[in-house]
Amino acid sequence: MNVVVCVKQIPDPADPGALDPSTNTLKRDGKLILDESDSYGVEMALQLVDAAGGGEVTLVSMAPNSEVSGLRTALAMGAAKAVLVSDDALKGSDALTTAKVLAKAIERAGAYDLVLAATESSDGYTGTVPEQIAEVLGLPSVTFAKSIAIDGGTAKVDRQTEAGYDEVTCPLPAVVSVTAGVVEPRYPSFKGIMAAKSKPVDEVKVADLGLDAANVGWAGAGQAIVEVADAEARQAGEVVEDDGEGYARIVSFLSDLKII
């Protein structure tokens, strides 16, 4: 069982984000880390390969400046190898272009049974890329998976719904997006971290994937940010130290609103 996991390397969410004033897109020129949302897909993939008793986990990622630190984290968890697409021509790519690029990278990764992705990234959070990848690859898909089990050539997925969840069956190969929290991502061991340093990362340019640089990045984006404005700030109210009577302030606040 071979599983490809799409992983995004993002600016550390602990650092305040900023827009590049010349392009109005998220600054991504600093150090990038593995999106925590993707650690669930990596863990799920490792468990599925383990349960199948053979195969490997391959990562695909698209990132500026040949960034590999997030990939190394996932390789340290146990993924076998990675395909990294890094090309200045990709700057400004929208989600649709990203999906087209990742689809090509997935094909380059070799034979696969399953493609996993997080439901959305923690920085851009468009949440459309997994489904777009599936359509580009001509594959069936199940989104918002809470659990995945493989039974022969079929994936059995519990898919989150508004009301609860649906049991969905899907023939392989397929694309499945997983919600955060479905599994407990393992911490890389020291041995894993050391091993990750020598695991292969196949770094490619857009042209290596058979894509035209004129159709990606800014040139290929079918959308443009025309305005950035500060939103109306919410006025902060009163902040009080709890002296043991803090609850009483809440009671009177609720009482004033006639909630109680």
Added chain:
Amino acid sequence: MGISKIWVLAEASGGNVATITLELLAKARELADTVECVYGGADADAIAATLGAHGASKVLSTGDLGGQLAGVPVAAAVAAAVAAGNGPDAVFLGTTYDGRDVAGRLSVRLDAPVITNVVDLVERDGGLAGVEPVFGGTQNVITKFTTDKVGIFLIRPKSFAAEESGGGAAAVEALTVPDTGATGAARIVNRHVEEKSGPQLDEADVVVAGGRGLGEKDNYALVENLAKALGAAPGASRAIVDAGWVPYSYQVGQTGKVVKPTVYIAAGISGATQHLVGMKGSKNIIAINKDPEAPIFSVADLGIVGDVHKVLPKLLEALQNR
């Protein structure tokens, strides 16, 4: 992109139209002369009256999806209509499970991008542009399409107020689903409804949400008990959902539900950007957190710097003694 015809993805469950659909119809009506719904399901007749009353002149229905997830067949049907020259100028979809699936599939079929996380729509350069909050809603970016393809907008729930237009029942017409080959092979084989008592999280007048500051899973009972005492819906931050304390359906925020209750009580929630986006539209916000620097206090009308383990039990006792 001119704006004369907008299609709205209709979602419904058991003959009840989803609130998000009615919200999208209200906005679409403001922007376009012709507003029609696209629906993937067998019961279009049952929802035609409601959709019509909210401004849809037609319901274009794929009919029974035979257990398929909506994404593939609905997107294929819409793309086929566009290819035949019968498509709209824009498609509005809610940021829901099925809405996102349809948008992603449709985007590739039309080779057109999606503007996502939209909370408002404005006209720019003769076309529709989406307003999207970034950095926890401290800034808004306005994004327009640069091609004349169909504009696909994924719009967040609670962005607009649902409002009846007084229209008669929408006319139900068939929307043909072309052969989708391997892409449509996933099948729903069983549905599970998680029974929840009390008000729905995204419709409740009062929400009590808990976060990592509760310390451990068992302490979420403090939140549930307070919610019960106030007739409120219990909610959660992403941190404790990811930690498995409560189901995903409890999550408030960017990746969860957007809530705008009269009162939102955040207990032990620090207020990460991803959480603030989902709740800062609440009319009144009360925050309890032991860290005086927690970002949640920047949006709170009443902030209590204190230990939730001490404040919540006293609050609950006081409410029960009233």
